[in-house]
Amino acid sequence: MNDKLPSIRFKEFTDDWEQRKLDEILIQRVEHQTISDDAPLLAFSYAEGVINPEDKKTNKRDFIMTDKFSKIFSRTEFNDIIYNPANVIHGAIHRNKLGTGVVSPIYKIFICNGVSPKYMGERLHTEKFIQEITKYIEGTVIKLRTLSPEKFLEMMVEVPNSYEEQEKIGEYFEKLDQLITLHQRKYDQLLNIKKSMLEKMFPKNGKKAPEIRFDGFTDDWEQRKFGDGMDLLTGYPFESEKFSDNGINLIRGMNVKRGYLDLSNSLCMKWKSSEGLEKYLLENEDILIQMDGALIGKSYAKIKETQLPALLVQRVTRARAIPEKSNSDFMYQTIQRDFLKYIILNKTDSAVPHLSLNDIREFPIRVPNLEEQKKIGEYFSNLDNLITLHQRKLEKLQNLKISMLKQMFL
16 A cells, blocks of 8 residues: 555545645744724634634633733634644644634634645644644643644645645535534534423423423323332342353443443443343333432433343432333433432532432422323424434534544545
8 A cells, every 4th residue: 555645535636645844835824913893803712713702612711801902813814724832732723714803812823835725724633643743742741731833833744746636635524524514503403492392391490380382281280209100220239240241231320321321342241141130121211310420410311122131230220100100201301301400409418429219219390191291202202313313413424524534634
């Protein structure tokens, strides 16, 4: 294999790539000015690059100032390369995709000279380049180590000889980023819809009915305890020295994450047989609640049929809906909405966060009749499935980008 060519390449290009020193292809921009109509104040996020200050993810520290309109900033133009000297090792280097403006003078800004800005923006953000930076950062205190412009410009990168090839690579990743942003936006919108509907389809404090209801339901919701409609069980104390590489999944506290079960090989232990332990066998739609650790009140999940058979381990509670009293989907949404608030109010005095089975049993909830529970549960179950679908699409695109960054660059 030619080490001067990437493993994936547009077929019309065949020339070798060449190594170039950054001071040959980047020129530092040193232009200072105040905020103006044609150069508004912009923000720089290590994750997103140049963004508007109004963005929710903006690092607000750049704007904690009372005299920002008289302060001197650094000017940046569309397609500039910008990095944060202190955080560049964490990926804080991006192409300016937003446009003309001013940013904090702590950031270092460069103009592309004879190379495609789109290509350079992606190349300088690859894992390989970020790792290479560690050889050039300066300082003895880890938290204060920075990358100076002089050291930055000493670094080497591989560049296609053809500007057209540089542009095609840059445009490919630009389109991929746009697709990722689109799916991220859809995913975030669905999360916001769910958050809003959890507030509107459940009664607010002091109320006996929710703001939004399905047609045909008018009765007040009743005050109950979580354990009134759920069969609760804590797990069996399996001996760790008898764990097996094969057999039935063991569901331990560390497997119960925020809304899902992590049964990856590194975390999932197994037990050879369920003989004599039938009581602890889990069923589809069982709700699992972690009982120890800093994330109690946040760590709960529903087990799926594809994750069975599985056995319940101590310090995890299994909550199974009693069919004539409650609906599993509804009760799961109740946990998502109110359980953490209940834990915060009742477990703040414990040095080591810990839940008892009684804590879970006594969790106060409001519930409608069983038919309305089923309607609400079905609505949120469908919404959760849609959220999961978009999450998986987003993850596939993000993984595709990671893979292509490795294969389309040297």
